Each structure stands twice: as C-alpha cells, then as structure tokens.
Amino acid sequence: MNYYDAIVIGGGPAGCETARLLAEKGYKVMVAEEHRKIGEPIQCAGLVSLRTLQAATISVGIIINQIKGAFIHSPGGEVLSIRDREAYAFVIDRTEFDRKLSERAQCAGAEILTGVRASVGEFLPYEASVRLKADGGETTVKTRLLIGADGANSRVARRINAPGAEDVIRMYAAEVELECLEKDMVHIFLGREIAPGWFGWVIPVDEKHARVGIGVSGGDKHPLFYFKRMMNAHSGVFKGMNIVRGTGGVVPIGLPSKIYSERTMLVGDAACQTKPISGGGLYLGLLGAGLCAKVAAQALSKGDLSSEFLSQYQRLWEREMGDEIQTALAHRNIFLTMSDKEMDVLIHFFRHPLWQSIISRYGDIDYPSRLAGILSFAGPWAEKFFLVGCRKILRYCSTVRA
Numbered sequence: 001m002n003y004y005d006a007i008v009i010g011g012g013p014a015g016c017e018t019a020r021l022l023a024e025k026g027y028k029v030m031v032a033e034e035h036r037k038i039g040e041p042i043q044c045a046g047l048v049s050l051r052t053l054q055a056a057t058i059s060v061g062i063i064i065n066q067i068k069g070a071f072i073h074s075p076g077g078e079v080l081s082i083r084d085r086e087a088y089a090f091v092i093d094r095t096e097f098d099r100k101l102s103e104r105a106q107c108a109g110a111e112i113l114t115g116v117r118a119s120v121g122e123f124l125p126y127e128a129s130v131r132l133k134a135d136g137g138e139t140t141v142k143t144r145l146l147i148g149a150d151g152a153n154s155r156v157a158r159r160i161n162a163p164g165a166e167d168v169i170r171m172y173a174a175e176v177e178l179e180c181l182e183k184d185m186v187h188i189f190l191g192r193e194i195a196p197g198w199f200g201w202v203i204p205v206d207e208k209h210a211r212v213g214i215g216v217s218g219g220d221k222h223p224l225f226y227f228k229r230m231m232n233a234h235s236g237v238f239k240g241m242n243i244v245r246g247t248g249g250v251v252p253i254g255l256p257s258k259i260y261s262e263r264t265m266l267v268g269d270a271a272c273q274t275k276p277i278s279g280g281g282l283y284l285g286l287l288g289a290g291l292c293a294k295v296a297a298q299a300l301s302k303g304d305l306s307s308e309f310l311s312q313y314q315r316l317w318e319r320e321m322g323d324e325i326q327t328a329l330a331h332r333n334i335f336l337t338m339s340d341k342e343m344d345v346l347i348h349f350f351r352h353p354l355w356q357s358i359i360s361r362y363g364d365i366d367y368p369s370r371l372a373g374i375l376s377f378a379g380p381w382a383e384k385f386f387l388v389g390c391r392k393i394l395r396y397c398s399t400v401r402a
C-alpha cells in the first residue's frame with residue numbers, strides 16, 4: 001500500500017500550490033483530482049489582481065485582457081464610472097493558470113492523479129486512510145496528513161465537522177459573444193430585484209467576447225432566472241449577446257472558526273478563503289496555501305499532527321486575513337439592508353468627482369476594507385452604518401432586559 005506524508009484532495013489552485021510547497025520541502029505528496037483534466041471545466045470569471053499573479057509567480061501566457069475601470073449600474077439606472085490610467089485587474093486563462101500550478105507541483109515532486117475521486121477513510125493513531133476511486137477500480141492509500149482542497153462543497157470539511165460558511169453565493173456565469181465597446185472596463189449591476197445579496201457582471205475578454213455572470217444569496221429561484229432578468233433590465237449593454245458556454249458554481253464566504261482538525265487541514269474554498277465582497281478566491285486561496293503548507297511542513301517534521309499543533313494554521317490565517325474578512329463582512333451586511341432606492345442614492349452620491357477620485361485612488365480588489373473604511377464617511381453609507389449600529393444596540397439592550 002502506498003504511504004504519503006500528505007494527500008491533497010482537490011487539484012485546484014489551492015491544492016496544487018499547497019502540494020508544490022510541501023513537495024519542495026522534500027515531503028512525499030499526492031494530489032487526487034476527480035476531473036480528468038486539471039483546470040476543466042472552468043467555473044470562474046478569471047478576474048485577478050496583479051498580486052494574485054505575483055503570488056502564483058505566473059504571468060507568461062495567461063493574461064488575456066487588462067482592466068482599467070468599472071461602470072457600476074444602480075438598480076434605477078444611475079451609472080458610476082471609475083477609471084484608472086493603469087490596469088488594476090487582469091482577465092486570465094483560468095484553465096492554463098490551474099495547469100501551470102499543477103505542472104509546477106509535479107516538477108517539485110508531487111504526484112498528481114487525475115480522474116480519481118477521493119474519499120476519507122479511517123483516522124488511525126498514526127495515519128489516515130484515503131479511498132481512491134477511478135475507472136480501473138478502487139484502492140486505499142495511507143497518509144500522515146490529509147489536506148482538503150476540495151472546493152466549495154468540501155466533503156473533507158463536512159467529515160471533520162468544520163463550521164459552515166456564513167453565506168453561500170449561488171452563481172450562473174457564461175462565456176458570451178458580445179460587442180464590448182470599452183474592453184478595459186467591466187460592468188457591475190446592483191439591485192435586489194436583479195441580484196439579491198450580490199451583483200451581476202460583464203468582464204470583457206476582447207472587443208467581441210466577454211464573461212458574464214450573476215450571483216445571488218438566498219432565495220429559491222435559479223441564478224439563471226436573475227441572469228435573464230439582468231439582461232432584460234440592461235438590454236443596451238447585452239444587445240446582440242450570444243451565449244457560447246454556460247456554467248455555474250457557488251462561492252462560500254465567511255471566517256470559519258475551525259479550518260483544521262486532528263491530522264487534517266482545509267485550504268482554498270474548502271476553508272472559505274474567499275473575498276466576502278467580490279467572491280474572488282484565487283488570491284486568498286494562494287495565501288491560504290502558503291500558510292497551510294508552512295504549518296503542515298512543521299507538523300510533519302516534528303511528527304505532531306495533533307489538532308492543537310495544527311491550530312497554528314487557524315491563528316496564522318486569522319492574523320493574515322481575519323480583520324480584512326470581518327470588515328468586508330460588516331460592509332456586506334450593511335449592503336444587504338439596502339433597498340434599491342438607497343442603492344440609487346448611494347451611486348448618485350459617489351458620482352461626485354471627489355468620491356470618484358477617492359475610489360480610484362484607494363480601490364484595491366484584494367483588500368477592499370481600506371476603501372470601505374473611507375466610504376463609511378460618505379453621507380448615505382454613514383447613515384446606514386449609524387442606523388444598523390443603533391438597531392444592533394437596541395436589539396442587544398432588549399435581550400439583556402428580557
């Protein structure tokens with residue numbers, strides 16, 4: 001029976017990066033990926049920051065387009081246009097991105113198995129067993145450490161009873177043929193009717209192609225229902241659009257209180273390492289992979305894979321991203337209380353050149369809390385903060401009195 005230092009379930013970016021870092025330290029690592037090809041099928045809009053490309057140390061051959069600004073459409077038709085001289089985001093070939101990360105992990109010595117569905121077997125005193133199912137049959141392998149990088153619907157997370165996400169955003173997305181008049185500007189669509197609890201997007205790939213999508217939080221209707229509603233409401237932007245390939249997926253958001261357990265660590269979407277305002281998970285997944293691999297390597301070298309030792313990973317993650325995620329969640333909670341009318345007022349307010357220049361100066365897609373902090377002083381947003389804060393205090397006082 002094969003024996004590994006670490007088995008990573010899931011060959012997405014977070015899993016492959018964790019595997020690479022451990023393999024580079026000389027550990028025997030295997031990645032099990034259920035799809036036959038790494039990076040396929042794509043469930044991603046592929047919009048990332050320069051920081052993400054730097055974290056992955058990949059840029060050659062994957063950047064398809066550069067984004068310099070955004071049109072933010074309010075529900076009532078107000079449009080806020082934010083434009084920079086420099087590119088602040090990049091549209092990438094996500095399949096190629098995943099492939100390059102897996103090739104690098106392989107070059108470092110990690111074994112990558114594709115077309116293999118893995119499930120956690122038993123946890124024994126000195127090892128865990130993992131069942132691998134492929135066309136050829138089923139085998140069992142053993143590992144000192146198990147890493148769950150199996151995405152948003154992580155079975156590994158469920159197996160260790162990890163706390164769930166604070167919210168799960170359901171998405172429909174598509175690659176489309178669409179005339180993109182300004183190929184360096186994305187469109188964002190807001191509104192409770194169009195995208196309850198989230199937003200819709202158009203990300204140009206070139207002058208004639210784009211990635212279009214929508215996310216919703218809660219509700220019982222399929223995201224495709226809202227997608228069609230968004231197209232009808234903004235028919236000018238979507239005129240002549242032809243869907244080439246539709247896809248979907250979910251993005252979990254939150255800051256779970258436990259992303260480890262005895263002999264087990266979670267990374268990437270499985271650990272909710274995503275941005276609560278945009279849903280982007282590539283940058284945070286790579287950061288998470290770095291921290292996961294660091295603690296995993298120490299645990300393997302000390303031979304201590306106890307829950308207590310692995311809890312360092314949780315502490316490191318919270319130190320790195322905890323404040324950012326909490327602040328983003330707080331702003332998101334305020335956004336969730338806003339009516340369509342209030343969104344109109346807010347977008348109208350931010351159209352003032354002063355606010356436009358502040359947004360373009362402090363906007364950062366990886367760390368939006370700094371900008372959000374500044375925007376909290378803007379009239380309509382500050383009012384919301386005050387009202388939501390007062391409501392919370394009143395609720396607290398009434399529960400204390402009861």
Ligand SMILES: Cc1cc2nc3c(=O)[nH]c(=O)nc-3n(C[C@H](O)[C@H](O)[C@H](O)COP(=O)(O)OP(=O)(O)OC[C@H]3O[C@@H](n4cnc5c(N)ncnc54)[C@H](O)[C@@H]3O)c2cc1C
Nearest residue numbers: 010012013014034045046047118151249268269280281282
């Ligand atoms: C519609 C949509 C658009 C998005 N757009 C963006 C964007 O523009 N920018 C951005 O940064 N992020 C975006 N994201 C989020 C991003 O795609 C994820 O955060 C990222 O893919 C997470 O990487 P991961 O490695 O944690 O998980 P994944 O990429 O989901 O990889 C997990 C892998 O585990 C495999 N797996 C699962 N179970 C098993 C099993 N039992 N055995 C073997 N293999 C298994 C899966 O097949 C999968 O390949 C988007 C998400 C969606 C749904």
